[in-house]
Amino acid sequence: MTSTTRRRFITTAAASAAAIQLTRYTFASSPADSATCPLILEQEVGPFYIAKELLRSNITEDKIGVPLSLRITILDAKTCAPLPKAAIDVWHCDASGLYSGFTKTSLGGPGGPEGSGGPGRPIGPLPGGPHGHPPAMKPSDKLTFLRGIQFTGADGVAAFQTIFPGFYQGRVNHIHFKVRVGGHAQGKTYDGGHTSHVGQVFFPEDIAVKLMTLEPYASHHIHRTTAAEDGIFQQQHGNTSVACLQELQPTTSYHADITISVDPNATPAPVNNRLGPPPKS
Numbered sequence: 001m002t003s004t005t006r007r008r009f010i011t012t013a014a015a016s017a018a019a020i021q022l023t024r025y026t027f028a029s030s031p032a033d034s035a036t037c038p039l040i041l042e043q044e045v046g047p048f049y050i051a052k053e054l055l056r057s058n059i060t061e062d063k064i065g066v067p068l069s070l071r072i073t074i075l076d077a078k079t080c081a082p083l084p085k086a087a088i089d090v091w092h093c094d095a096s097g098l099y100s101g102f103t104k105t106s107l108g109g110p111g112g113p114e115g116s117g118g119p120g121r122p123i124g125p126l127p128g129g130p131h132g133h134p135p136a137m138k139p140s141d142k143l144t145f146l147r148g149i150q151f152t153g154a155d156g157v158a159a160f161q162t163i164f165p166g167f168y169q170g171r172v173n174h175i176h177f178k179v180r181v182g183g184h185a186q187g188k189t190y191d192g193g194h195t196s197h198v199g200q201v202f203f204p205e206d207i208a209v210k211l212m213t214l215e216p217y218a219s220h221h222i223h224r225t226t227a228a229e230d231g232i233f234q235q236q237h238g239n240t241s242v243a244c245l246q247e248l249q250p251t252t253s254y255h256a257d258i259t260i261s262v263d264p265n266a267t268p269a270p271v272n273n274r275l276g277p278p279p280k281s
Contacts, residue, residue: 037080048099059148065163077261082156097168104140197262
């Protein structure tokens with residue numbers, strides 16, 4: 001490459017980089033509209049939420065599974081600007097479908113909170129209707145694995161280190177989360193404020209299917225509910241909260257990235273959690 005050509009290449013590259021940065025700034029600073037920054041619809045909180053989770057970024061504890069770094073970006077839907085100082089609660093089940101706080105829970109059946117398969121194994125429909133879920137249940141233990149809270153930074157990002165979630169009957173792999181604003185750190189947890197959004201993070205189905213063939217997930221010998229079979233995913237707009245999933249090391253480490261637009265001033269009503277069967281394809 002000649003010196004003249006090289007200078008021309010460097011100048012063009014610099015101009016392109018500047019244009020990209022300007023585009024990002026314009027997007028972040030512009031008023032939102034339905035095409036660029038839609039308000040993400042609410043999803044149900046589920047029965048396994050526990051208040052006063054720990055303020056921490058690594059929620060794995062001793063749980064075994066495919067390592068997952070989770071990055072959640074929160075935007076103000078009215079302006080498309082990043083929303084700082086929001087508290088993001090996350091919680092999900094382990095590779096065998098268990099939630100901390102509910103490992104000893106039994107609703108009277110032979111299989112724990114959702115049907116059968118051993119104490120604490122949520123693998124059947126919960127009471128409250130043939131396709132519904134009950135209100136939040138009383139915790140049965142003080143375990144804290146796969147739960148935590150992080151604040152968003154100036155860029156609207158909260159990050160967690162965890163494992164790829166397992167599954168249980170009736171539900172595809174997912175991670176629950178809440179967006180709370182107006183509160184403050186209180187000791188080792190978060191207090192005050194109000195909940196601006198309740199949602200769930202889902203994953204590309206083809207990758208989830210592949211990961212469920214690995215241990216320890218493969219030892220969970222029940223039918224895995226797919227996204228198409230999951231009534232919550234189908235009827236509560238699960239397709240709007242599917243994370244971008246990047247393989248960092250072949251089948252051994254993944255990064256999930258998702259952007260959620262919320263109204264920080266709103267306190268949405270709880271989602272009706274009595275679902276009918278998923279729509280026929």
